[in-house]
Amino acid sequence: MSDPVHEFTLDALEWHPYVQPVDLQKATPEQLDALKVTPSNTKVSAYVLVLAQETEMLAERSPLFNDIMYSDGGLSRGGRELGALAASFVNHCIYCAQVHANRFIQLEKRPEVVDEIYNNGLDADLGEHDQALFNFGVDLTAHPDNVGVYQFYHLRETGLSDLEILDLIHSVAIFGWANRLMHTLGEPHRKD
Amino acid sequence: MTTETTVDVIDKVLGLGPSSPLLALRDERAKLKHLTQTSYVAALHPADPRNFSYAERATLAARMAALWTSQELQAHYRDLAETEGASGDVLSIADPAWTPEDEASRLSVILRHVDLVTKNPKAATRENIEKLYAAGLDDRDIVTLAGIIAFVNYQVLVVAGLKMLRDN
Numbered sequence: 234m235s236d237p238v239h240e241f242t243l244d245a246l247e248w249h250p251y252v253q254p255v256d257l258q259k260a261t262p263e264q265l266d267a268l269k270v271t272p273s274n275t276k277v278s279a280y281v282l283v284l285a286q287e288t289e290m291l292a293e294r295s296p297l298f299n300d301i302m303y304s305d306g307g308l309s310r311g312g313r314e315l316g317a318l319a320a321s322f323v324n325h326c327i328y329c330a331q332v333h334a335n336r337f338i339q340l341e342k343r344p345e346v347v348d349e350i351y352n353n354g355l356d357a358d359l360g361e362h363d364q365a366l367f368n369f370g371v372d373l374t375a376h377p378d379n380v381g382v383y384q385f386y387h388l389r390e391t392g393l394s395d396l397e398i399l400d401l402i403h404s405v406a407i408f409g410w411a412n413r414l415m416h417t418l419g420e421p422h423r424k425d
Numbered sequence: 426m427t428t429e430t431t432v433d434v435i436d437k438v439l440g441l442g443p444s445s446p447l448l449a450l451r452d453e454r455a456k457l458k459h460l461t462q463t464s465y466v467a468a469l470h471p472a473d474p475r476n477f478s479y480a481e482r483a484t485l486a487a488r489m490a491a492l493w494t495s496q497e498l499q500a501h502y503r504d505l506a507e508t509e510g511a512s513g514d515v516l517s518i519a520d521p522a523w524t525p526e527d528e529a530s531r532l533s534v535i536l537r538h539v540d541l542v543t544k545n546p547k548a549a550t551r552e553n554i555e556k557l558y559a560a561g562l563d564d565r566d567i568v569t570l571a572g573i574i575a576f577v578n579y580q581v582l583v584v585a586g587l588k589m590l591r592d593n
Contacts, residue, residue, distance in 0.1 A: 251551050251554040251555075252554065252564045252567050252568060253564040283568060284568060284572075286564055286565040286567075286568035286569070287565060287568045287569045287572050289467040289471045289472060289473075290464065290467040290468060290471070290569075290572045290576070292467070293460055293463045293464040293467050294464060294467075294572075296456075296460055297457055297460035297461065297464055300454075300456045300457040300460060301457055304454065304456070304457070307454075323547070324546045324547050325546075325547030326546075326547075373582055373585060373586055374582070377493050377495070377581050377582045377585035377586075378493050378494045378495065378585065380585050380586065380588075380589050381588075381589055381592070381593070382589075382592075382593050384589060385589050385590070385593040386593075395450050395590065396450065396453055396454075398586075398590060399450055399451070399453075399454060399586075399587075399590070400454075401586075402582070402583060402586030402587065402590075403454070403457060403583065403586075405582060405586070406579045406580075406582035406583045406586065407579060409575075409578045409579050409581075409582045410575040410576060410578065410579035411575070412546060413542055413546050413571065413574055413575040413578055414571055414572070414575050416546055416547070416549060417542055417546060417549040417553065417554070417571060418554065418567070418568070418571055420551065
């Protein structure tokens, strides 16, 4: 097996849990329901199988995550990925960062933004709009007890509406959640 | 916890009344608002609390809110802990300066994990999970604990962001 990866990378990764995932063959009806396993969809990631240990939370969390990242209107999909990426850099969730950096590139076709973040981390020097989103993600993740007029002013300066700011808050916050699961319950390995 | 499951906790702690513009904004994202509330119930008061009592969940949440000096959530979770009948060591959990005398106890190990993953999640490693197993937690306990920590931290960030919108 390949060694665990401890540095940020854009290479394809797979996540190896430290705890025992649910065995799909022995899953209860509640677990299968929370896993959204159907006869035509039996492919479930190790991550989701780990979370299925606690079915009631997983059943709420999956649709919440999807609504935060993919709902219509408001902040652009790419903007939400940037919020996710900022959180994942602060919390050092290498797997989360890899997934959402690649998704940003796919959506926005601007790999140079991700390159700058991967090269300079939290000191990344970005265009005004991206910088405002990224800085807010960093500040809210690292110091939720210290966001206020300064952060708000910068978000407004770049032209964000209330709904866009609300979407950004949620995309950063849901990674405060996701990072604390993914980074603490397992680790990434490079795909062979 | 009957009222807690029907009243939106975040609206409540932020004091958002029917005429609040922020309440109207939150309602533009009604689905995620609802799922945030159902996630709260799943983390704090699930149908089967198993090895983490409702009182213990509430005081752990109060501790995490205190670690981030989220006064609104801290007050909410202290009230909830009282409603859930927290007493003795379980009540003490809510104070982040408190640690049990027996440093090797299940509760000590859990609190060290909660404090680390709340304030400095990037420092967590496989070794931290191994310590939880050594303290007697099983696979499901570890996922339950991770879920409670992760949810409360999400809630702290949402409340912090919404407060910024409310006050500016």
